[in-house]
Amino acid sequence: MTAPRSSPRVAPGELPEFASLVLDVVDSIPPGRVMSYGDVAEYLGQGGPRQVGRVMSQWGGGVTWWRVIHSDGTPAPGHERAALAQYQRENTPLRSARSPVRVDMRRARWPDAAG
DNA sequence: GTGCTGACACAGG
DNA sequence: ACCTGTGCCAGCA
Numbered sequence: 758m759t760a761p762r763s764s765p766r767v768a769p770g771e772l773p774e775f776a777s778l779v780l781d782v783v784d785s786i787p788p789g790r791v792m793s794y795g796d797v798a799e800y801l802g803q804g805g806p807r808q809v810g811r812v813m814s815q816w817g818g819g820v821t822w823w824r825v826i827h828s829d830g831t832p833a834p835g836h837e838r839a840a841l842a843q844y845q846r847e848n849t850p851l852r853s854a855r856s857p858v859r860v861d862m863r864r865a866r867w868p869d870a871a872g
Numbered sequence: 873g874t875g876c877t878g879a880c881a882c883a884g885g
Numbered sequence: 886a887c888c889t890g891t892g893c894c895a896g897c898a
Contacts, residue, residue, distance in 0.1 A: 793880085794880055798880090805881095805894050805895085806880035807878065808893095810880055811894095814878080817879075825879085827881085828882085877897090878896090880893085882892090884888105885888085
């Protein structure tokens, strides 16, 4: 079939494929672990940190969004409080439990890229 | 086509 | 710890 669409035009309320992939990865992050926006993009081999951020902003509410954070360990803007509650519940390694909340990326990053 | 905006990343100050 | 500038990619007016 000839479908020369340059844009992935999706029906309202439906997820673009990229978004679906992102959410799938997020869902695979185990408790007590996190990935950065850039990590997710790199893991998928497509898009970039900003695209992942957009997906999380629009559809992240249905997954474990607190496990996707900035590269420096700070959680999503506007959700620091809720994120901290989750980190304490999951026993996620923290460098600071006081604002600014910061996850210990060295220990919490997943997958454990190297050793 | 052009320009602004955004749940980013990185280097400087 | 905070702000600024630059690079990056995509959505939207």
